[in-house]
Amino acid sequence: MKRNRAGGDEGHERHGANLAALRDHNSEVLLGLLRDAAGNGASRAELARRTGLTPQAVSKITARLREAGLVTEAGRRASTGGKPATALRLVPEGAHAVGVRLDRAALTVILVDLAGTVVAERSVPLSFGAGAGTVLDVVAAEVAALPVTGRTVLGVGVAAPGPLDHRAGVLGQVTGFPQWDGFPLREALAERLSLPVVVDKDTNAAALGLLRGPHAHRADSFAYLHLGSGLGAGLVFDGAVHRGARTGAGEFGHQVLSLDGPECGCGRRGCLEALCLAAPGPAEAARLLGVGAANLVRLLDIDRVVLGGERVLADPRPYLAEVRAAVGEPVPVELTPSGPRTVAEGAAELVLAPVFGRG
Ligand SMILES: [Zn+2]
Known part of the structure; x- marks a missing residue:
């Protein structure tokens, strides 16, 4: 670049x-x-x-x-x-932002304009376990391959698996990838790209994108539930993303539902994530997701539930049906309007939202 x-x-x-x-x-x-x-x-x-x-x-x-x-x-x-x-x-083309989604097995980078509309997108398989050196090389190459020449790029928003410290941009003990613990991702990437970098947990970025991005539905309070290679939640209360004291909020997948259930990557047993991933099919996974969603709605009196993530998007019908049945009236349950780009668009929104005074 x-x-x-x-x-x-x-x-x-x-x-x-x-x-x-x-x-x-x-x-x-x-x-x-x-x-x-x-x-x-x-x-x-x-x-x-x-x-x-x-x-x-x-x-x-x-x-x-x-x-x-x-x-x-x-x-x-x-x-x-x-x-x-x-x-x-x-003027949407007056400035641009880059969104980077680091997932456990893939990397997506997008270039969005000032209105948040996606101008370019690149996606490559990338193992998060390949180590910091390799991952940074691939991220830098993919960002450089975006059509940035002649455009004003405000910065790069990175959505990564949690736990992490979003203020310092330092990763924590990501389930299954202990080698990233303590890695200063924001600093390392900013130096590599010569651009300002913001880092947040993937589900928090997604929630911000759904709150502020181009497909925002203007709901003030909702939970975004993401079932892909893992299970997590992004929480929005009173028009702001709720990250918790240690960016630890939304560890929805690690609520224990079955005391003697299957082992989870986090070291406990019977977490909702482990149960969903071990489910024999979408119908069973959807039923489990419904139980977890209903717990969350009852606990926090959530207004609206938004579903996303690769597993849900591959076969949305059972998930919508089971979560609706479990949550019940009057809480609407809907699919993410941003589809598979939900997290990447949210990553770009990490850079855009502050420009509009809405970090
Ligand atoms: Zn767990």
């Missing part, structure tokens, strides 16, 4: 510095409103009304955002009385 940018590095950094200067609260709030308004845009007067800022302040901030190429004037908005007001819109 460095090589690709040999000629454009200076321009890239200059633009990056401009963007950094825009990282103040009011700019973020205005950008957030324009992202929500999407194609309709919003007039300066509307933005002033909705933020409580003076029209002069809005004009000044939006002028800077236009200069940075993130906002444009496009068309007119009908206004009640007086002349029609000029509409301001977000």
Whole structure:
């Protein structure tokens, strides 16, 4: 990637510095409103009304955002009385973010625009157990292969298997992969890519993507249940991802359901994850997932359950039916609207959400 940018590095950094200067609260709030308004845009007067800022302040901030190429004037908005007001819109191609999904057996990297829309995607098999050196080499090569030349890339969001410390970007004792314990993934990758890097647990990233991303359903409170090579949950309460004190929340798969059940990779017996993975078919796995989902809904009074992960997406019908039956009215149970990209889109959202004041 460095090589690709040999000629454009200076321009890239200059633009990056401009963007950094825009990282103040009011700019973020205005950008957030324009992202929500999407194609309709919003007039300066509307933005002033909705933020409580003076029209002069809005004009000044939006002028800077236009200069940075993130906002444009496009068309007119009908206004009640007086002349029609000029509409301001977000420029999706004004900046981009990279989302990296590190799974136990595969790597997915995506490039998204400022609106969160996927512009490019690459996916390769990669064993998480291959060791840090190999994994970083492959991540760097795949990110470099994205069409980043000439584009302003704000940063790289990485969704990795937990447990991990999202503040420090340091991995913990990932079930089955003890060699990653204590590895400073954020620091190592930032140095390798020469870009800012944010790291979070895969299910937390997915939950953030479902809360803020391009397919957000605007629900304020929900649980995202992910059944793929493992089982975990991302929790959203009152419009914010709940990570817990040690980024440890959402270890949904390691609730013990059967005291003498099969051994789990975490060292305990009878965890929901171990039971689901050992189930003879989707019908049995779905029934178990339903029991766990109902426990969670009762414990936390969750508003909505969103299902995803490779195993669910391969055969969604039994999972939807069993979880709906177990959870019961009035809690809606739905499939993730982002499909197999849920975690990767969430990873990119780790970078985008703060730009809109919504980390
Ligand atoms: Zn376990």
